[in-house]
Amino acid sequence: MLQDYQLLRIPGPTPIPPSVQQAMMKPMTGHREQETKELLNSIRPSLKKIFGTNEEVVIIAGSGTAGLEAAVVNTVSPGEEVLVIVTGSFGDRFAKICKAYNLHVHTLPYEWGSALIPEEISSILVAHPSIKAVFATYCETSTGVLNPIKELATTIKQTSDALVIIDGVSCVGAVETKMDEWGIDICVTGSQKALMLPPGLCFIAGSKKAWNMIEKNHQPRFYLDLRKYHKTIQENTPPFTPALSLLYGLEQSLSILESEGLHQVYKRHQMMKEMTRAAFKAIGIPLLTTDKDASPTVTAIKPDVEPDALRKTLKQEFGLVLAGGQNNLKGQIFRIGHMGYCTPADILQIISCIEIGLRKIGNVQEIGIGVKAAQQAYLQGDGV
């Protein structure tokens, strides 16, 4: 196998575009200098578009989990009631964070691989009117489900005054997100997924209502205190040293997304989902989720062979890195990340390699069926 060759197709970290990599090589600047202020000033409006909000988006040096924790510690206090909707591993994480902060946690679990059902939330909110916040996952990375967040927010707003707090880590920037229009109060994402950056930044956007709650919340916090970040955001002076190289990269990755056009970016991800799903349907290997519940950014597949053996073969033969199952789904599925710096041409490559892998370790007889179905799905679209 050719050394230093890799096809990284896990649901994050995702590959970095060369121009982003290059931007991150810029020399360090003083983080209180005018250059850094100008950099932050150019980033802010682009980030708002990606979250679909007119409010400011806070950037924190930390992983996606730091962003999820910030969403908890800034909005609710020990003993307060929250509802966490769990559709997979990252819903679980929200619940764990809430429990770590001694909240009174109601969880609404769904089978892993299924999306949440918005109508089922209302009765819980009615039964527990003290619930202060509802936590849910937009794309559940562990299952490849895209939860109906717009409908969830609408339902919650009709029933309750609870904040709608969304983990958008593995999809914001790749799927439409309209916080203001849909009534999402807090939305979190990370740098290493659709934003085509290395891990190390998280982003937290809040509604006016959320910012009011954040201001009033008494939960002890320091580094993750969103008030500190929000207070001076319009002066472009972050409270703590920002992760500068990642911000240089962010400026470039946002520029790439804007050049393509967000509408087109979403269409490209939709196409990659359709091609991937068409391929496995044609091969005859079950997808974990239904078409309706599937995310444009990650697809989980339940092969009839040992998924980890398949992944090992694909890495050895082609340098193709796919993800396995997590927790409940360990050893049962493999997952393809198709977000960020990824195109339909990559899907064709992934599928044709996987077909060979399945043939090598499984009992697949005919090959070429999957990639043909993906080609056909591409041709049925009107270009991406």
Add this chain to the structure above:
Amino acid sequence: MLQDYQLLRIPGPTPIPPSVQQAMMKPMTGHREQETKELLNSIRPSLKKIFGTNEEVVIIAGSGTAGLEAAVVNTVSPGEEVLVIVTGSFGDRFAKICKAYNLHVHTLPYEWGSALIPEEISSILVAHPSIKAVFATYCETSTGVLNPIKELATTIKQTSDALVIIDGVSCVGAVETKMDEWGIDICVTGSQKALMLPPGLCFIAGSKKAWNMIEKNHQPRFYLDLRKYHKTIQENTPPFTPALSLLYGLEQSLSILESEGLHQVYKRHQMMKEMTRAAFKAIGIPLLTTDKDASPTVTAIKPDVEPDALRKTLKQEFGLVLAGGQNNLKGQIFRIGHMGYCTPADILQIISCIEIGLRKIGNVQEIGIGVKAAQQAYLQGDGV
């Protein structure tokens, strides 16, 4: 289309491995300092292996053409007779260089797309016993032909005392090259092909016999005077400032090739050729060369559509960059470069994209045939 996304599959420049790119970022060093001597000292033995020689390999800052010119000006003098075997655009270039230096040039032209026939050389050498050197191309980049250089050298040695001078630019490092064993006197290559570097370096290896001729040759020359480079090569002190960043990269790219193992590198290229050819045969679109004459590094295809229209579509839809035809073959063929930082997974991707392109602009009805044939060709091998 995703900005900053490209699948560069022309027969050079070829993509650069990330670790090579990174190596080239090292700070400049003094070119007379110990560090540079150590760098050159580590490069020399690896280069010899690639050329299949125990003699030193000279590195010059310049394009492949500089290397071809060096092979001319250092070996023959105005008025002397040479034979140039022309199987395409780069054979033509050798002839042009020879003519520019007022040599008495015999050319032996072959139809573009065919390989030279070694037995046909003997009669020319017998008829013109004053021929001092025979110039030929190993891989003719413009047609995708791999000329039978081993057999050519054997034939020449049996008939004549002429130097055997080979342009190996688009294949050395990707196909077996045994200068000493085969009796090649001079072999030239460039950095931007199988060696996975940017353009900017050429490499010239010579036999003992060649070095004797070079020492005695009176043709005026300065920058390309190989004696200057050869004299101090074992002290690692090049006569003129070397292209340092490319040398940093070269050290890494040679290390990548050695990690894979040269035998394996050649096998990988052979496999990529077989997959590509199987695909177009299945699709039913003619290849320019026969199987016997085909190079493992570049494949030329004669589609029934306008090749440049196809290339335009592939660039727009997939960011896939293929090469067109040159000179005699302009507008008639397209060429796929599959050398260097390229694997069977890339061939699967290229073929599945091209099938879509052919469907979009041609009258191809069934898709998926080509990529399936490439998958099957891969499965018939024993791994690369």
